[in-house]
Amino acid sequence: MASLKTTVARRLEEIGKNAFEAARDGGLERNFINDILNDKKKTVRGDNLNKLAKGLNATPSQILTGSFDDMPEADLPSETDVSADLSNVVMLPEYDVRLSAGDGFYVGAETTKREWPYPRFLVVDQLGVSPNKATVQEVIGDSMEPTLSSGDFVLIDMNDTRIGLPGIFAVWDGDALVCKRVERIPGSEPREVRIKSDNPLHGEYRVPEEQVRIIGRIRWITRRA
Incomplete structure (x- = not known):
């Protein structure tokens, strides 16, 4: 399983965003994703995981596993979908x-x-x-x-x-x-x-x-x- 840092860095490259743009789009603090990339934050959970997934155009399970399927823009998860994903996971x-x-x-x-x-x-x-x-x-x-x-x-x-x-x-x-x-x-x-x-x-x-x-x-x- 890839580290959170590796997963986030790869995903940013795939979707063509920088760390600040993804943090903004997910509703996170400005330096949140930069802290991940600089090894200051190694794990993410709860609502921050929801927001990180949203900012990276992904689902929480994809962030956690480091495996991303091709998802058309129209099929990107809504905030409700992201929350539902986490309800069955600990x-x-x-x-x-x-x-x-x-x-x-x-x-x-x-x-x-x-x-x-x-x-x-x-x-x-x-x-x-x-x-x-x-x-x-x-x-x-x-x-x-x-x-x-x-x-x-x-x-x-x-x-x-x-x-x-x-x-x-x-x-x-x-x-x-x-x-x-x-x-x-x-x-x-x-x-x-x-x-x-x-x-x-x-x-x-x-x-x-x-x-x-x-x-x-x-x-x-x-x-x-």
Whole structure:
């Protein structure tokens, strides 16, 4: 998926507008699109996404995916069409960290890297996940094979940190942010948790529960075909 900067720059060239003209036509502040092109603004959501799409003669989904179909001038979306497009979509952030299914990656600055459009019926109605308490993150490594593969993107429900219920979690284990099965060890004193891989070539390890921070439960997997 192309970055917002790349998508906007390409679209401006396609429609023959400069950043100020597109911002004006969309009803945005004068420097809004210039800030995108100068890497000062990496994500856009809500009403600003509507306005950006209007200024670029596109739809919000085209801006988000970076894929533009040829649209005759007469078929350009109205403000009502743009709003309707967003009503069935929720935007989930991907932060500038990676989930290890191997030895782990240290957490960097937790800034939004990009946003993923997901169908609202899937996230809210089917999974029961609150969009403002969810994130999409990349999995790196093979320790969760065959359940998770390196390069998969997982949807994490940050409202669900209940390790008493079986499942796979994004968890800070005291050293790194990892994607593993987590379970309490009964009778351990001080209390410990067991962090397990699905790949039999990788072992499991025990960690004091007080140093573990559960980020959330894995609820959905997006995988390349």
